[in-house]
Amino acid sequence: MALGASGIAGLSGAALATPQTPTSAAGASANSIRVPIPYGAAVRVDALTSDASYRAAVIANCQIVVPEGEMKWPDIHPARGEYRFEKADVLMDFARQNNIEVRGHTLAWYGGMPAWTAAIGSRAEAERELVGHIETVVSRYRGAIPSWDVVNEPLVDWPEDESSLRPSIWTSRLGPDYLPIALRAAAAADPDTRLVLNEYDVEFRGARFAARRKALVRLLRSLRDRDVPLHAVGLQAHLFADRAIDRDGLQELLVEIATLKLDVLITELDVIDYGLPGKVGERDALVADMAGQFLGAVCDVVRPRAILTWGLSDRYTWVPTYFKRIDGMPNRPLPLDAELKRKPLFDVIEQYRRNTV
Ligand code: G3I
Numbered sequence: 001m002a003l004g005a006s007g008i009a010g011l012s013g014a015a016l017a018t019p020q021t022p023t024s025a026a027g028a029s030a031n032s033i034r035v036p037i038p039y040g041a042a043v044r045v046d047a048l049t050s051d052a053s054y055r056a057a058v059i060a061n062c063q064i065v066v067p068e069g070e071m072k073w074p075d076i077h078p079a080r081g082e083y084r085f086e087k088a089d090v091l092m093d094f095a096r097q098n099n100i101e102v103r104g105h106t107l108a109w110y111g112g113m114p115a116w117t118a119a120i121g122s123r124a125e126a127e128r129e130l131v132g133h134i135e136t137v138v139s140r141y142r143g144a145i146p147s148w149d150v151v152n153e154p155l156v157d158w159p160e161d162e163s164s165l166r167p168s169i170w171t172s173r174l175g176p177d178y179l180p181i182a183l184r185a186a187a188a189a190d191p192d193t194r195l196v197l198n199e200y201d202v203e204f205r206g207a208r209f210a211a212r213r214k215a216l217v218r219l220l221r222s223l224r225d226r227d228v229p230l231h232a233v234g235l236q237a238h239l240f241a242d243r244a245i246d247r248d249g250l251q252e253l254l255v256e257i258a259t260l261k262l263d264v265l266i267t268e269l270d271v272i273d274y275g276l277p278g279k280v281g282e283r284d285a286l287v288a289d290m291a292g293q294f295l296g297a298v299c300d301v302v303r304p305r306a307i308l309t310w311g312l313s314d315r316y317t318w319v320p321t322y323f324k325r326i327d328g329m330p331n332r333p334l335p336l337d338a339e340l341k342r343k344p345l346f347d348v349i350e351q352y353r354r355n356t357v
Contacts, residue, residue, distance in 0.1 A: 037353035040064025041312035066103035104148035108182035110168030126173030131185045138189035147194040159215035180228040187229040198234030205246040213253045234267035242275040247297040254301040268310035270333035274323040288344035295352040314338045
């Protein structure tokens with residue numbers, strides 16, 4: 001049964017006493033009609049400085065930006081004891097000059113770690129390096145970054161339960177404690193920033209995705225039970241066009257998240273179109289339709305705090321790095337095409353963030 005507004009009505013009051021503005025049976029709360037959900041995108045600092053038309057498109061379309069790589073360990077902490085803030089500072093200056101909010105991404109992740117971290121040899125050293133990194137980076141931008149992806153992609157591909165954490169230097173030296181250690185360090189470094197746990201592959205139909213949703217909820221509950229500071233869950237929403245959105249499963253996850261009094265952000269929306277037909281018009285429509293299915297399922301249950309795509313324009317997207325199309329045509333996963341023209345995906349996002357569907 002689709003867990004729409006009627007399904008929520010059966011929940012206890014607590015489930016709706018969330019920071020969210022849960023939609024009413026009418027499909028939207030009063031204030032969600034007045035104030036659109038903020039939209040933003042991941043950006044590349046090099047392109048922002050070298051590509052004037054892209055820069056102008058970001059300024060024209062984004063209320064929020066998140067660095068695609070410039071605040072990750074390889075860029076910002078490339079060697080032991082060495083911090084490089086140049087690129088992150090360029091982004092912060094750009095955002096301040098254009099009145100755009102910045103999301104921080106990311107502090108504790110298995111991915112893309114610089115080589116030197118492999119030599120971290122003990123629990124004490126791991127805690128010192130992780131806490132030191134978070135204190136140094138988060139306090140530098142204290143008051144200027146209102147939301148951080150503190151923990152990114154903690155679960156293995158097919159988790160048994162909340163203990164099924166993806167192997168990383170942090171899990172090998174600190175075990176599951178790395179999550180509370182990171183979250184508490186971020187809260188101490190900037191008490192006003194919103195702390196986000198960001199995950200992917202929880203949107204689809206299938207046993208593996210259901211297992212991920214279940215493990216994610218158990219992980220969130222375990223953090224809550226230990227009074228670990230956490231404010232929101234980031235649904236990355238990298239939507240693979242050859243998968244089906246699990247509306248019921250996704251809505252059950254959202255209700256569980258709301259019950260835990262956690263906000264929801266859509267943090268990395270794009271549609272990976274490598275298996276879709278080549279014809280651009282047809283493909284763009286299918287991309288928009290899949291995003292609409294996802295956003296419709298989410299916005300029927302909660303009002304996301306923000307909707308961000310992982311890139312603004314097909315001119316700069318990670319997708320072909322791993323999901324090149326067999327026909328050799330450029331991927332078209334994002335709201336603007338490579339010439340910065342709006343696509344149906346842009347319109348769908350606008351409809352949902354303005355609650356006009
Ligand atoms: O900057 C170096 C460059 O100096 C070097 O010559 C080149 C070749 O090795 O690598 C460049 O770094 C690359 C970096 O992107 C900047 O382009 C890394 O190799 C490459 O691994 C990195 O990929 C990024 C990936 O995260 C890993 O950090 C992608 O651009 C980025 O889109 C992707 O984003 C992730 C999110 O953080 C988490 N969710 C999934 C999402 C997509 O994978």
